[in-house]
Amino acid sequence: MNRNRNKTLIQNIKESMGNLFSTNPYYLLILLALIGFIIIIEGYLDTFARMLSFLVVIIFAYGLITWSHSSIEEDEFWEDKDELSEEINLQVRDIKRVLKLASEGKEKSREKLHKRIEEILFLKLKDKKDMSRQQIRDLAEKPEELQELVNDKMISEFILYMERSSDSSDSNAKKKEKENYYIEKIEGTEYKEYIKKLMKRIDEWSDD
């Protein structure tokens, strides 16, 4: 009990000393003492004492610089942010970018673009022929029947090409078959022209 009380007392003294050492007059005192110390030493002491004072200055400088560096923090500039112009999901821009990459022959972009066109096409077939995606896929196994149903060579060729592309088997025969399609061979403006023509055909296509 007594020991605890003593401990508390010591702690109290330490805390009050600590507070004393962190006060502004304390720093003021230290700085004034240092300045006086330097002036006195410079004027009256011999070489050894001057060396000693030099060492003291170095130690003091080191302490001061370390202290100031430890809590250096630059203030941020307060400003109101403008996030209202942030653009979200711009579709035309996205397609434009994908188109550019696809026309350069980038495989992933081509895949993305072709998938989107395929979705449009499937929706059209669903609307006009009431055919589900699976039915169209099944029909792709019989190219003649597909050609007869769609009645447009370019569109049916695109469906067949997409079917070959979605085939996950790595067989060389399938790969070669895919490479034979015209869309696989073209790049640049020719590719863009092909896509444009295909889109027009899809747009104009009807079951009549």
Next chain:
Amino acid sequence: MKIKKTYSIWIILSVTGIILGHIFRSPPFFILPVATLALMVVSTRVMPPKRLSVSIDRESDERKREIYVGDEIEMKVKIENNLRRSLILEVQDILPPMVEVIEGSNHKVMKFDKNEEKVLKYTLKCPVTGNIELGPLRIRYVDPLNFFSKERNYGDKVILRILPRAQEMQGVDINPSYTKHWLGDIKSRTIGVGSDFFSLREYHPGDEIRDINWKATARYFDPFTNEYEGEKSGDVILVVDGYKKSMVGTTRHNTLRVSIDAAASLASSILSARNRLGLIVSGEYVNWVYPGTGKNHYHKILANLTQFEKGGSWGLEGVKNLLEDFFPRKSLIIFISPLTIIGFTETIIDLSRKEYDVMVISPDPIKIEETLTEEKDELAEMICDIERKNIIERLWNAGTVVVDWDPNEPLEPALEEVLRYKEKR
């Protein structure tokens, strides 16, 4: 407390001066460091106080406030310096990005004498709907020599609700095909309670005197009574597509924001025709309001619409299940969706094949995008156009009424045109 880099540089300079003075034994080298050290000693006198004792008071006890989009509101924050010394403080009331300060400033440098009170006053308006958070108040003390700084946030956040403003849509009658037995504005083409003359019949005991047709009575020498066309109402459910991928545009002007504004206008028009109105918004979560009527209900609808400035991950499939399980059958469902997801088409068609009357109001995302991009790409635009055209065509062919709306124009004319076409069809 933060110490600035300049303070550290001053220390290094003065120490370097002392060392050089030591080496060269030159008085000018001592004068400079002594001067700088003196400056630094002076600076310790203007160090930030241990505690920035400031009290603030927003000039309103209400924690929540409401204004309509575009309205102005004056904000006043009283700041009092509780210290026994004067202070120069940088004060900023933190505002969300969508807010515009139109008068005064939310960011000022203010000098406070001891125990002085000052007011930070500014007027703001918000161009978009939603719940916005104002505050806390950020206060920073910087000493005159710019060596030290201290900052702290004061006060709580205040929520300001920005409600959508309804556009006048007097020329538009959105009437459900299926009416219920309660009174409304929809002509039922049957005899009932209403104000428009429907037919004549012989007087029956119990008929009100005011319903007697005196001209017919005089002509036929028998009492005749007027019959009126019954006016009924129905249930309308607004469904706002808040799916994140459906949001196209900028944070300020996008398909979700225009959908919310359209929903507010439609809600006002539908409720004023004495229909019951429900709401479903699929955003971060599916939020719904069961059909009801009246001013309070309208306010409830607006309050629910303001919670969705960000899109979420709920697609229309979840909405469809909610509609089927909890909402009354034979309602008119108005989907407000930019129709950017092809998969949503079949969900809408599925609903229209059940006992619902379905209408789609679709703000055109390409039109919003057109206002943002200067460089046009014909092919990219063509792909997007054909995709949208196909979706709309599919919906029309499946019996759903679709309003293809350019969000840069008012909704009323587009809606009016489609409703006229629907009537003719």
